[in-house]
Amino acid sequence: MQAQVDVLVPVYNGAATVRDPIESLRAQTMPHLRIIVVDDGSTDGTESTVKGWAKAAPFPVDVIRHAERRGQPASRRTGIAASSTDWILFGEDDVWLGDGYCSTLLHEATELGASIIAGRIVTAIIPGDFSEDRLVDPPSAVRDYESVFDVDSMEADYSARLAEPTVAPYLHSIALIRRSVFEPTLTVEAELCSRQP
Numbered sequence: 001m002q003a004q005v006d007v008l009v010p011v012y013n014g015a016a017t018v019r020d021p022i023e024s025l026r027a028q029t030m031p032h033l034r035i036i037v038v039d040d041g042s043t044d045g046t047e048s049t050v051k052g053w054a055k056a057a058p059f060p061v062d063v064i065r066h067a068e069r070r071g072q073p074a075s076r077r078t079g080i081a082a083s084s085t086d087w088i089l090f091g092e093d094d095v096w097l098g099d100g101y102c103s104t105l106l107h108e109a110t111e112l113g114a115s116i117i118a119g120r121i122v123t124a125i126i127p128g129d130f131s132e133d134r135l136v137d138p139p140s141a142v143r144d145y146e147s148v149f150d151v152d153s154m155e156a157d158y159s160a161r162l163a164e165p166t167v168a169p170y171l172h173s174i175a176l177i178r179r180s181v182f183e184p185t186l187t188v189e190a191e192l193c194s195r196q197p
Contacts, residue, residue, distance in 0.1 A: 004032035005102055005176070006083040009091040010075030012040040015049040017094060022050075024096040025059070029103045034060040035091075036079045041069035080182050089176045095121070097174075098137075105176040108165055118168075118175040122159045 007025060011018050018037070025035060035057070039047045047065050054061035064078055080088060087109075089102055101119060109117040122137050140161055148160045151169055158172045 004034070004085040005030055005087045005089055005106065006079075006085045007033065007035045007089045007091045007102070008038065008076060008079035008083065009035060009093055010038045010040055010072050010079065011042065011046050011050070011093040012069060012072075012075075013042045013044045013046060014093040015042070015044045015046045018046065018050060019053050021091065021093055021096050022053070022057075022061070024098075025091075025102075028097065029100050030106070032085075033102065034062065034085070036082050037061065037063045038075040038079045039063060039065040040071070040075045041066045080179070083179060086179055087176055088179055088182075090173055092174060095174055102176065109176060109178075112165055115178040115181050116171065116175055117165075118158075118171040120159055120161065121172055121174055 009018070009022060022035060022037070025033065035054075037050050039050065047063055050061070050063050054063065062082065064082055066075065066078065076090065087106060089105070091097070105117050105119055108114070137159075140159075142163050143157075143160045145162070145166055147157075148162065148166075149156045149169055154170060156168070156170065156172075
């Protein structure tokens with residue numbers, strides 16, 4: 001059986017913008033894909049917007065709502081706790097995933113025996129209404145490791161093309177992570193919650 005992946009998308013007041021990034025998940029070639037949107041106490045109708053859109057989605061979309069804003073780390077923890085798959089892909093409410101992004105990461109993680117993996121991301125500022133046609137990733141030269149990662153400043157050019165998969169000192173947040181990586185954190189958090197009055 002092919003691996004299943006849950007994509008976690010934390011959202012705050014994203015009613016006007018969240019649909020297009022989630023729509024990009026249609027281009028993923030994963031037969032077992034589920035989206036978990038965590039509405040972090042939005043006040044603009046994000047929850048109802050996502051639920052309305054989810055009815056026509058070609059894959060399961062679950063919406064979890066925080067009653068009040070708790071921040072992105074808490075939203076990610078909520079999504080991780082709701083996930084039941086071996087792999088979790090962290091998404092964002094303003095990030096468009098390219099065709100096959102998820103399946104490529106899963107293939108490479110399996111081949112490399114990695115527990116955490118991320119691919120190139122290209123940042124674009126697009127004025128006006130969003131359109132996939134306006135996303136442009138022009139060909140660029142393959143670069144060496146030292147010109148991509150600056151360990152001293154903790155900076156990296158995540159849009160750079162490398163010749164092959166590379167062990168990185170740090171990654172951007174759109175990463176595919178084996179769920180078992182989070183197990184110790186989830187266990188500690190569950191224990192802390194059970195101790196609260």
